[in-house]
Amino acid sequence: MTTAVFIDGEAGTTGLQIRDRLHDRSDIRLIQLGEADRKDEDARREAFAEADVAILCLPDDAARQAVTIAGDTRIIDASTAHRVAPGWTYGMPELPGQRAAIAKARHVANVGCFATGSIAMLRPLTDAGILPPDHPAVLTGVSGYTGGGKSLIAEHEAGQAPDFYLYASGQSHKHVPEIMAYGGLTRRPLFQPAVGNYAQGMIVQLHLHADLLPGNVAGYARIEAALRDFYAGDPFVSVAQSGDRIDPQAVNGTNRMVLSVQGNGTTHVTIVAALDNLGKGASGTAVQNLNIMIGTQEDAGLS
Ligand SMILES: NC(=O)C1=CN([C@@H]2O[C@H](COP(=O)(O)OP(=O)(O)OC[C@H]3O[C@@H](n4cnc5c(N)ncnc54)[C@H](OP(=O)(O)O)[C@@H]3O)[C@@H](O)[C@H]2O)C=CC1
Ligand SMILES: CC(=O)N[C@@H](CCC(=O)OP(=O)(O)O)C(=O)O
Incomplete structure (x- = not known):
């Protein structure tokens, strides 16, 4: 039996990457609209x-x-519109209980790219009691320019953008609500993202004064152990050894996310998540969620 899938916005950056991951699958039939119809409401309604x-x-x-x-059709929304909306299931399979919720959901909100890295680092620590919910978390990150979709890609490819720049410096980034809701934080974190003048791939960092955490018991080893426990057996998330150079493009083209705990071993700790903004940060997770929803192998079409 095949599953009929319509990618609304297939011609965009995320849509094309999802199409590429699905078009050779024998269990999927893609419903596609031509250039003339892709924004036509009637044609889309039929699709x-x-x-x-x-x-x-x-x-x-x-x-x-x-x-x-969309009628009664099951939906995966890759945008930010419904991530913390009532009635929507958050599409981050790594969170406790979330695979079962996604499997039976009608409406799934795919997790944001910076949010994927941020929550992946925060949630194991809030669940383990290493970070209290009101911890004043500090997050930074850098993404390739494809993270901004067609308009940012055009700006960079025309040579009109700086090599590196900060943005959303007013602490207003659109991923903060989902980071709080699913990272287990009650206090709004500081989050400073940046864009680099390269196409694809990102890192997100969580900076911690480990000696100031409650009970002063959260050394480097305990943090790393909490991450390893949380992701034991996960098909795509792993915890690597710390290292000197962390390349934001290291897992490009895959659905993998690699976490590592950097720092001085005791007091000053930075956790790093490396992922592909178009892979685990968008299209890869959308396909993973689709696989879970239709009850097929979770890593079908993914590497
Ligand atoms: N890029 C990334 O790394 C990530 C993106 N996302 C989210 O995914 C969504 C798509 O982003 P992205 O692919 O980067 O954006 P793009 O700008 O690359 O693509 C958006 C696509 O949607 C089409 N579109 C716009 N309005 C309509 C409409 N009313 N009806 C039908 N099609 C329409 C656009 O058409 P046209 O081609 O004519 O402009 C374009 O093809 C966004 O919400 C984004 O925030 C999520 C995670 C990561
Ligand atoms: C580099 C860049 O501009 N990145 C985008 C995030 C892309 C993304 O994840 O958008 P969604 O929230 O729709 O998932 C931004 O910061 O707005």
Whole structure:
């Protein structure tokens, strides 16, 4: 039996990457619209009706509108529109109980790219009681320019962008609400993202004064052990040895995320998550969520 999948926004950065991961699969039939129809509401409504699952790869407002014409079709939304919305299941399979919730969900909100790295580092520590919920977390990160979709890609490829720059410096980044909700934080974290003048791949960092954590018991080893316990047996997330150079492009083209605990071994600790913003940060996780929803092997079409 095949599953009919409609990617709304297939011509965009995330949509194309999902299409590439699905188009050779014998268990998936892609419903595709031509250039003339891809933004036509009637054509899209028909495509939704024909699909078992639709994947929205659209700007937030267009994603909200798409839900209104999608009927009963199951949805995975790659945008930020529904990540903390009532009635939506958060599409981060690594979180406790989330695979079972995604498997039966009608509406799945795919996790954001910076949020993937941030929550992956925070949640094992809040669940283990190493970080209290009101911990004043400090997160930084850098992404390749494909993270900003077609418009940012055009700016960089025209040679009009700096080699490196900070943005969202007003502490207003759109991923903060989901980072708090699913990272287990009640206090708003500091989060400073950046863009590098390279296409793809990212790192996210969580900076900790480990000696100031409650009970002063959260040394480097305990933090690393909590991460290893949390991701034991996970198909895509691993904990690596600390190292001098961490390349944001190291896992490009894969659905993997590699965590490592850097620092001086005792007091000053930085946890690092390396992932592909278009892989584990977007399209890879969307396909992983699809696999879970349709009950096929979780890593089908993914490496
Ligand atoms: N890039 C990334 O790393 C990540 C992106 N996301 C999210 O995924 C979503 C898509 O992002 P991304 O692929 O980067 O963006 P792009 O700008 O590359 O692609 C968006 C696509 O949506 C199309 N589109 C816009 N409005 C409509 C509409 N009303 N009906 C049908 N199609 C429409 C655009 O058409 P046109 O080609 O004509 O512009 C474009 O093809 C966003 O919400 C983004 O925040 C999530 C995680 C990571
Ligand atoms: C480099 C860059 O601009 N990145 C995007 C995040 C991409 C992403 O994850 O967007 P979603 O929230 O839709 O998932 C940004 O910071 O707005």
